[in-house]
Amino acid sequence: MAERKGMEVSIAIAEAASACDVDCIAAYPITPQTHVVEHLSEIVADGDLDAEFIPVESEHAAMSCCCGCASAGARTFTATASQGLALMHEILFIAANLRLPMVMVVANRSLSGPISIWNDHSDVMTERDVGWVQVFAENGQEAVDMVIMGHRISEDKRILLPLMVNFDGFILSHMVEPIEMPTREEVKKFLPDFEPQQRLDIDDPITMGPVGMPVVYTEAKMAAEWAVRNSYEPMVEIMGEFEKEFGRKYKPVETYRTDDAEILLIMMGGIAETAMTWVDKVRDEGVKVGLVRFRMWRPLPVDDFKKAIAGAKVLGVLDRHFSPGGPGGPMAQEIKYMLYGQDHAPKIVETVVGLGGRDVNFSDFDQIFDRCKEVLGGAPIPPFELIQVRGGHYGKA
Amino acid sequence: MLELRFHGRGGQGAVTSAELIALAAIAQGKFAQAFPSFGPERRGAPVMAFARIDDKQIRNRTAVSNPDAVVVLDPHILHIANSSDGLSKDGLQVVNTMRSADEIREEYNLKGRLITVDANHIAEQEIGRVITNTTMLGALIRATGVIERELLVDELKVRFGRLAEGNINAFNRAYEECCVEKG
Numbered sequence: 001m002a003e004r005k006g007m008e009v010s011i012a013i014a015e016a017a018s019a020c021d022v023d024c025i026a027a028y029p030i031t032p033q034t035h036v037v038e039h040l041s042e043i044v045a046d047g048d049l050d051a052e053f054i055p056v057e058s059e060h061a062a063m064s065c066c067c068g069c070a071s072a073g074a075r076t077f078t079a080t081a082s083q084g085l086a087l088m089h090e091i092l093f094i095a096a097n098l099r100l101p102m103v104m105v106v107a108n109r110s111l112s113g114p115i116s117i118w119n120d121h122s123d124v125m126t127e128r129d130v131g132w133v134q135v136f137a138e139n140g141q142e143a144v145d146m147v148i149m150g151h152r153i154s155e156d157k158r159i160l161l162p163l164m165v166n167f168d169g170f171i172l173s174h175m176v177e178p179i180e181m182p183t184r185e186e187v188k189k190f191l192p193d194f195e196p197q198q199r200l201d202i203d204d205p206i207t208m209g210p211v212g213m214p215v216v217y218t219e220a221k222m223a224a225e226w227a228v229r230n231s232y233e234p235m236v237e238i239m240g241e242f243e244k245e246f247g248r249k250y251k252p253v254e255t256y257r258t259d260d261a262e263i264l265l266i267m268m269g270g271i272a273e274t275a276m277t278w279v280d281k282v283r284d285e286g287v288k289v290g291l292v293r294f295r296m297w298r299p300l301p302v303d304d305f306k307k308a309i310a311g312a313k314v315l316g317v318l319d320r321h322f323s324p325g326g327p328g329g330p331m332a333q334e335i336k337y338m339l340y341g342q343d344h345a346p347k348i349v350e351t352v353v354g355l356g357g358r359d360v361n362f363s364d365f366d367q368i369f370d371r372c373k374e375v376l377g378g379a380p381i382p383p384f385e386l387i388q389v390r391g392g393h394y395g396k397a
Numbered sequence: 398m399l400e401l402r403f404h405g406r407g408g409q410g411a412v413t414s415a416e417l418i419a420l421a422a423i424a425q426g427k428f429a430q431a432f433p434s435f436g437p438e439r440r441g442a443p444v445m446a447f448a449r450i451d452d453k454q455i456r457n458r459t460a461v462s463n464p465d466a467v468v469v470l471d472p473h474i475l476h477i478a479n480s481s482d483g484l485s486k487d488g489l490q491v492v493n494t495m496r497s498a499d500e501i502r503e504e505y506n507l508k509g510r511l512i513t514v515d516a517n518h519i520a521e522q523e524i525g526r527v528i529t530n531t532t533m534l535g536a537l538i539r540a541t542g543v544i545e546r547e548l549l550v551d552e553l554k555v556r557f558g559r560l561a562e563g564n565i566n567a568f569n570r571a572y573e574e575c576c577v578e579k580g
Contacts, residue, residue: 006423008416032435118435170435171458176416177430178423273456357435361459 002186004178009140009167010035012179013079013105016147018049019187020103023074023194026054026065030084031117032169033107037079059084063091070100070162071208073199075151077102081169082109085123089130095162096131097224098209101154101194102162103147104132108269108320109169110356118357119169121269121320125330131224133163133231134298136268138254140177142295143167145250148187149242155194156238159231166297168270170357182246190245232299252301253308257283258290263372264309264346266335267318268294271353271360275318278365289369294331302338309346316349316372318360328352328384347375350384358388398451399543400461400485404478405470408440410530414468415446417534417556421548422450430455443478450543467509468537469493470529472517475501481508491536491575493517493529498578512540514575516567523567524560531557531564535571546572 007015014036017025025044027037044053052069056062059080069076080088085106095102106124110116124134133153137143146165154163167173182190198206212220232252239250256276258264265275272293279291292308292315294301309315319329327333332350339345349372354360364387375381401418405411412433419431427450434445447461466489467480474480480490488509494501495518498511514536516529523532531553538546553568554561 004423006416006420006429117437168458170432174435175430175432175458176419177455178428270458274458277456359459361462 002180002182004180006176007140007179007181008035008174008176009143009179010107010173011039012140012144012181013147013167014039014043015181016144017077017103018043019182019184020075020077020148020151020191021049021184021188022051022077022151024052024054024066024069024076025078026056026062026069026076027078027080028056028059028062028084030059030081032109032119032173033079033081033084033105035173036105036107040077059087060091063088063095066102066104067091067095067098067100070095070102071098071200073194073196075155075194076100077104079105079107081107082111082117082123085127086111089127092127092130092132092162094209097220099160099227100162101151101160101196103150103154103165104162105143105147105165105167107169107173108166116356117169119171120355120357121166122355124164124166125321127164128298128330131161131228132298133159133161133228133235135163135165135296136294137165137167137172138270138272138293138295140172140175140179141248142250143172144179144181145242145246145248148182148191149238149250151194152191153231153235153238156234157195157197158234159227160197161227161231166269171270186245190242228299232296232301235296250295251304252294252296253304254293254295255308256291256293258292258308258312261288261290262313262376263288263316263369264290264292264312264314265316265318265365265368266292266294266309266331268297268331269320271318271320274360274362275365278362281362282369300334300338305335305338312346314347314349314372314376316368317351318354318368319350319352320354322352322384322386332384347381349375349381351387352384353387355386355388364388398449398455399466399541400464401448401450401466401468401537402461402464403446403448403468403470404474404480405444405446405530406440406474407438407442407444409470410528411444411446411470413556414470414530414534415448417531417549417552418537418544419448419450421544421552424548424551425545427452428455434460443474464488466491466537466541468533470516470533475505475507481506484509487580489540491533491540493533498576510578510580512536512575512577514571516571519567519570519574523570524563532567532571535568536575539572539575540577
């Protein structure tokens, strides 16, 4: 086992990409992702990584360059956040539908307006439909491990899809914490050389990305659906191999102290760590409550989730984004999709917390848990609610 | 768990202080985290940084609101920042000041046990600039005993390279010269 070393998580992620011996990095700096690409450019400039670092003029260009690199058969890495991810939007679909392996870390940050550089999940949640594999890290170690696993998953010939590693801006990206950093040799054993199934080669030309006439477009979309859905099993297999090699176990859906719990809180990302400490506190007081966290978000791990919540009566869902005038937060919508029509389905209390960097602390978990207890006791289920709004929440102000 | 909060101004190295103590704690085999009060960085504006140190894995990503110890890097920041806010009972405040503990406690209504050190003076003599972050760490380590002194010196060597000597001297002088109120 590697030694635990204190590192800023962004620096650790850059080191992890370097340990993966990536060939191409095309990136544009944006808060709170900046330290990732800054450090990678240093590693390349110092000659410690034999890679092409392409400093581009925008994120639109960054993702376009990444598509070019991956098309040529290069192991490709990039990082972005917020407005940067939004600017990549149209190219994200193309990367996925050209089946181009690459890893992108997203230091999750809110979208403007008002301008905010702080953490929530509005950037990634508006990119749910782009056809990428998407995972969420809870801490720095997981972000590092997901970058390493990410390249292996993305390049697996049964998958061949771009993969997004989400890690919370600031509360993860700017945190100095202990990390076990795998060495380049260890990573090389786990991550074989990228062998593209097809690549752009002037000596053996092919066409990539031609027009999809109405006669083939639907079939192409069906293929995209299969690609993402069928990535589930090889992903789980690769997580198992990672555990064998590095000793850290990763599952599509994580549970914490869910035994006998009638009420479960559901979330993703870094706030789950604070929530675990909160669960420990209230469990010590004799309250039966647990936590379920999505690590894998695309493909949506339906069976794992249903297994994780089996037996629970009320689910308190903590979204970090919502659709104004719509059905509330994305995670809650998708949980309803998974449970609709099921006998004895748990009741769902939908909440939105931690928008634009608002700290999520024990009193917020207490408040959501109280709401869940009321519903467990027979109170009507409230509509989705923005927690932490000063002066009264949405609908009651 | 020991929770720390640093008050300083942008450019004074509050974030570096928090990072150095966390790195030294991790090198000592403990678990630790350090992070800034997130926001645009403006030289001279009041800033905070936070650290947590524990013997087991730390699962908490909220800002430190009930610190066990507070470090005040700039004597004048007490006019505008409430360094006593949320300080735990039995808490400590390590303050950069040339005045006595009693004087500043009365003027700023400070809570907790006070540790005072004239860090401006020490930093100017040893480093040649009034950047007090490494100096203040000497007083903090003396007051809390949470980290082995030598491990912090090691971190100073790594972080400051050829500038390390002055910082180490300032750190050691603050360790020796600070006034620790009896508990």
